[in-house]
Amino acid sequence: MGTNIITELEHGKGVKMSKQIDLNAYKEFVAKVTSNESSNTGSLTGKLKVLENTTGVNIASLLTGAIGMASEGGEFSEIVKKCIFQGKPLDEDTIFHAKRELGDIMWYWITSCRALGLDPNEVIAENVHKLESRYPDGDFNIWYSENRKDGDL
Numbered sequence: 001m002g003t004n005i006i007t008e009l010e011h012g013k014g015v016k017m018s019k020q021i022d023l024n025a026y027k028e029f030v031a032k033v034t035s036n037e038s039s040n041t042g043s044l045t046g047k048l049k050v051l052e053n054t055t056g057v058n059i060a061s062l063l064t065g066a067i068g069m070a071s072e073g074g075e076f077s078e079i080v081k082k083c084i085f086q087g088k089p090l091d092e093d094t095i096f097h098a099k100r101e102l103g104d105i106m107w108y109w110i111t112s113c114r115a116l117g118l119d120p121n122e123v124i125a126e127n128v129h130k131l132e133s134r135y136p137d138g139d140f141n142i143w144y145s146e147n148r149k150d151g152d153l
Helices: 025-034 041-055 059-085 092-116 121-132 142-146
Strands: 006-011 015-021
Touching: 041 059, 059 092, 092 121
Parallel strands: none
Antiparallel strands: 006 015
16 A cells, blocks of 8 residues: 555654554545445445345345434433433433334334345244354353354354
8 A cells, every 4th residue: 555554653762652543544545445335326326226136125125224223223322321421310201212212223123124024023033043052051151152153143
């Protein structure tokens, strides 16, 4: 690439104190490693059409579900953050607000299931199966949590 993204700074008698990032070099690096679909609207729309025509997946609903779950999950996390770190009361009103955000997450979750043609009951059943396989004794175990079988995502 030619330009170092990170350079070490010397302080005093040659003691290395910190690192400085050249953000313009980093910007160039990001541009080079970003896919065409992420950089070009024409490539993106072409990819969306190919996916929709070859997979049977409703790509518009899939995008809606994915972005919506991330957004609503952030709103739910914001409530939790404010209660734990910023003194917001964890009272009836806050729990009601959290309940509404969880409902929004579920709306987008179901939208994602619809987009992919998945039965939501089968999605939950698969999750239960995965966790039963991960924790064979039926209890949380840190060893199993950190040492997963091949294919256990």
